[in-house]
Amino acid sequence: MEPSIALHTDKYQINMMYAHWKMGTHNRRAVFEMYFRKLPFGNGYAVFAGLQRIVDYILELRFSEEELVYLQQQEERYDPAFIDELRRFRFSGSIDAVPEGTLVFPNEPLVRVEGRIMEAQFVETAILNMANYQTLIATKASRIKQVAGDDTLLEFGTRRAQEMDAAVWGARAAYVAGFDATSNMRAGLLFGIPAKGTHAHAWVQAHDSELEAFERYAEALPDGVTLLVDTYDTLGSGVPHAIEVARQLRAKGKEMQAIRLDSGDLAVLSKEARRMLDESGFPNVRIVASNDLDEHIMMNLKAQGAAINTWGVGTQLITAADQPSLGGVYKLAAIDRGKGYEPVIKLSGNLDKVTNPAAKSVHRLIDPDTGYALGDYMALREEDVSGGKALKRIDPAHPYVNSVLSRYEAVPLLRSVFRDGKLVAPLPNLEEIRSYHRAQLALFRQPYLRKLHPEPYPVSFSKQLWQLKTEMIQRVQGPAEE
Amino acid sequence: MEPSIALHTDKYQINMMYAHWKMGTHNRRAVFEMYFRKLPFGNGYAVFAGLQRIVDYILELRFSEEELVYLQQQEERYDPAFIDELRRFRFSGSIDAVPEGTLVFPNEPLVRVEGRIMEAQFVETAILNMANYQTLIATKASRIKQVAGDDTLLEFGTRRAQEMDAAVWGARAAYVAGFDATSNMRAGLLFGIPAKGTHAHAWVQAHDSELEAFERYAEALPDGVTLLVDTYDTLGSGVPHAIEVARQLRAKGKEMQAIRLDSGDLAVLSKEARRMLDESGFPNVRIVASNDLDEHIMMNLKAQGAAINTWGVGTQLITAADQPSLGGVYKLAAIDRGKGYEPVIKLSGNLDKVTNPAAKSVHRLIDPDTGYALGDYMALREEDVSGGKALKRIDPAHPYVNSVLSRYEAVPLLRSVFRDGKLVAPLPNLEEIRSYHRAQLALFRQPYLRKLHPEPYPVSFSKQLWQLKTEMIQRVQGPAEE
Structure with a gap:
């Protein structure tokens, strides 16, 4: 206080x-x-x-x-x-x-x-x-939770929250209504909500190549690696590079946790990424989606058979954008x-x-x-x-x-x-x-x-x-x- | 911090x-x-x-x-x-x-x-x-300021702000863009923004009659009295009672500052209240309006010739409700x-x-x-x-x-x-x-x-x-x- x-x-x-x-x-x-x-x-x-x-x-x-x-x-x-x-x-x-x-x-x-x-x-x-x-x-989060079912829900709204208090108390309200974790570290510290985070496009851009960026990220944080695959070309480079890193990790006895999609047609991309991961022997790698999601978009994606099992929800939740x-x-x-x-x-x-x-x-x-x-x-x-x-x-x-x-x-x-x-x-x-x-x-x-x-x-x-x-x-x- | x-x-x-x-x-x-x-x-x-x-x-x-x-x-x-x-x-x-x-x-x-x-x-x-x-x-406030012109603008949003920080930083942003004052006392203390406030319906309801409530409020705070006139019947009781108190104040050498309308047809009520105040010898008593106002409603009220010269803007501003x-x-x-x-x-x-x-x-x-x-x-x-x-x-x-x-x-x-x-x-x-x-x-x-x-x-x-x-x-x- x-x-x-x-x-x-x-x-x-x-x-x-x-x-x-x-x-x-x-x-x-x-x-x-x-x-x-x-x-x-x-x-x-x-x-x-x-x-x-x-x-x-x-x-x-x-x-x-x-x-x-x-x-x-x-x-x-x-x-x-x-x-x-x-x-x-x-x-x-x-x-x-x-x-x-x-x-x-x-x-x-x-x-x-x-x-x-x-x-x-x-x-x-x-x-x-x-x-x-x-x-x-909490009410908005509950609507999202209903659509998500048993999928994992991550609160990602801090950068769009209406100032600092809204970020933490909003993360808490979302957790009350069934979200599983937040990206906000202060909410983690203040309330004991699990805090989760991967990397941004800037991580990839700060390296000479996407593959190098992925390899270095996995080397630094070998447990629970989630790689953001849409910096350049999701299916053309992002997912193949992620699979390559998943193989390297497995050679060291580790398993890659997830890939994240943050743009494009999430239904098409997630299904194709799922197929590529499965065919490469990584059926347990999860697919995280983000990009201005709300309960309506999520329901639409599910209706299209999107292969998403973790949802990062930000702006629409933390501001209750529709009201x-x-x-x-x-x-x-x-x-x-x-x-x-x-x-x-x-x-x-x-x-x-x-x-x-x-x-x-x-x-x-x-x-x-x-x-x-x-x-x-x-x-x-x-x-x-x-x-x-x-x-x-x-x-x-x-x-x-x-x-x-x-x-x-x-x-x-x-x-x-x-x-x-x-x-x-x-x-x-x-x-x-x-x-x-x-x-x-x-x-x-x-x-x-x-x-x-x-x-x-x-x-x-x-x-x-x-x-x-x-x-x-x-x-x-x-x-x-x- | x-x-x-x-x-x-x-x-x-x-x-x-x-x-x-x-x-x-x-x-x-x-x-x-x-x-x-x-x-x-x-x-x-x-x-x-x-x-x-x-x-x-x-x-x-x-x-x-x-x-x-x-x-x-x-x-x-x-x-x-x-x-x-x-x-x-x-x-x-x-x-x-x-x-x-x-x-x-x-x-x-x-x-x-x-x-x-x-x-x-x-x-x-x-x-x-x-x-x-x-x-x-600040952008939302600037739109409202453009409609208000030289009218007085009060930021009234704290109760609907997205938590505590939003209330004060939103009040500050509104002030940057031309608002004149805020109801938020913390914003007043932290930033030196003028803080303004009148009374709520509860003040009137806590008394045996509206007239008694007005008289007591004017007795306690004789300078800059603003009376909320819509608790029971704006034109039937609120404005007449306010005029009676304005007369009592004038007898003591004080001038009532304003009445406030918070419900009903603000165009009709303000024009009629203006006429009643003018005819009673109080042309300088200002009319404050509030009730979910935004730049669109204000423009409409102005187009209808509403006799409002102070606007209390809350929810729509402090949450930037339309976006x-x-x-x-x-x-x-x-x-x-x-x-x-x-x-x-x-x-x-x-x-x-x-x-x-x-x-x-x-x-x-x-x-x-x-x-x-x-x-x-x-x-x-x-x-x-x-x-x-x-x-x-x-x-x-x-x-x-x-x-x-x-x-x-x-x-x-x-x-x-x-x-x-x-x-x-x-x-x-x-x-x-x-x-x-x-x-x-x-x-x-x-x-x-x-x-x-x-x-x-x-x-x-x-x-x-x-x-x-x-x-x-x-x-x-x-x-x-x-």
Whole structure:
């Protein structure tokens, strides 16, 4: 973490903290919830990620003297006693969140923050920045993983990532969703993700000939040699030279690991390279492909029978190129103005943007016979969903559609992370997150997971939540708010 | 800078360093050039940015013990003497680069790195990561600035930025290209960019009524009050309440600064809000608009006569949503294998990807009579372009089109930044960069700058560069490379 992490925020957060403090309302308790409204990429689900980063941020959250001096210089001329308040500032609230790797859906609370309004409001910007990006990339990576199946997936995006943090946290998000390794060494160091790398065209060009370049590379790094074969002429020189080096290695008791294709018609070239390798006695040499790949191109290559078994995916993944932001939001759900929590709603001309009032829970309902997820269920936090009683489920988009479910197991998605400023328990490690994510995928029937036109997974409301929302809309829209 | 900055790289850079070191070729001199092949967003130019970040990186570049331990654990089992070599590693090469804020074009060298091949190769990933992102965002911001004209532009993207670094470096890139302020406090602290902020819907919802919320906000922050008027009903309650608070402020000798619209039909709402404010005696209250704005929506709003004079631009800018990566590359141009520099070319099945050989210069040719740029001119580094002699200009896409220019001033775009590992001179500060950028824009005739279907700005080759390239292509394509 860099020194000035507390100012990783929008100025209006500071101004609202200040105004609350100035008016004496800063210690009112409030509940905020983070969620997104729309799935990215036309996918049927998103993969939640970013929680470790948020936890690190919350644990480190304090204002440095440098930051306090900077705040004193602002045109707002904050009261010096407020600066002292910030000097003492620590996050003392509670956070519940969905575990990383969970499959999540629109409008479900993913992070719920409860505390003094001045702190629960303040952490909005950082939480959104971190959860939006990692969830977006994990979701994109999950789509790619679905196409790749058991092939090896390498994250290669650093040079096109949107700056340094995106490179490492994007590599981590991809690993959560099933990638096998990254080219980014810092991500390897920080998170323990396996780091992989071969050589660039420049290695070949720095030598008198391609063959000399290959021989020297194999001599320097004899174990796990992967040779990039497209610098001059893939099938005319690259693959034959690679085969020659593979023979030299075998004579020394080593086996070449792979060749890499980075341009041209990857379907044709990989099939022909495969044939040449096989006929030369190297059926185990793998073929790595790269060059602006995404799940669509990969699916096309597979449909053409491309003989690729390792995929290097860069730009399209690390920037989520077809939709580079998730659009997650963080909204006030309830506030205590002295008489206990009151639910809060935000209306909007755009009906999709009307918020869901009150602190909420979300449960995944599982069919005990099949083990498959039947749908998710949003309710008021205080409602008991754990018991085996019949649940009335209301579809919020089509409230005339409702059903009663009697036989189910209800798994709460929100888990306690901070309680009164204290971390409740260490988060799972990255390998545990990966295996939890695989278990999550296994809960869902294929129609919900498919890449194109997935079946919408049902997320329903409890009767109480639905009634509260409709009553509050009526109340605000009723007598003019004067 | 965080501790592990040296590993902000792809593993293949380390492997190539190692292979060169192992083979004894690591001290060969080499020249690499960074450039991009295609302008983003259909724009007619790009705005180069990222150099300050690159300079900071180069100055800090050394391997920490933690990083060295990590490297020793890799499956490559690097020779311990190599780890010692890395322990002593400092960048000792030379870097020339285009100043930040310069208008730049495809295939022009923007950063030229010369040094021992093990260091010049190694810095590729970080240079691309930094220059790609900031140049992309500065270019996007420049498009938005062209539409905004003299209106105020606020960068509001942090919550949707691709993680923490993107938020601050994106804010900086936007400021380079003419934005006036950012909401990001860290960007304010790190770079001195003015930080601006108002309040969120949550402020209003945390109070019993909108009017009470506005009054309290104005009481806490009486100077420069901006009120968000769309929480409930923009024209029905928001604007009337804001006017009431403006009156209260005026009674205390203060003037309200602005209202902010964040949803709905911004054209209709802004015009009506303007009328209400004017009729109430507040013609100087500004109208701020936000809500997923980009240059296209802003142009549409202006065409509809929207009464907006401050624009808050977030997601679309900070992610460069319509094209979230620049695609800059870093290619070997020349290498000294003991007999002086030899030019290097990379062929490709895709002819746009064939590189331009040799260390090159790029000059901007200015018409001394009008002061306008006539075109850019790429030549071999050793060619003398400064003199007043006639220049033969070859269009590399249409080499049968060539022209001779006699009357011009030639301004070299690449400036010396590092010489033998030493920073030659401090870089310009951010205000100097902004003013240099405005001067750059003034060099270009409007057809090159327009947002839609700009006139392609000519970037031509010298005869020597063109001949070298064509000869090298012939040579490689000629007798089979066996």
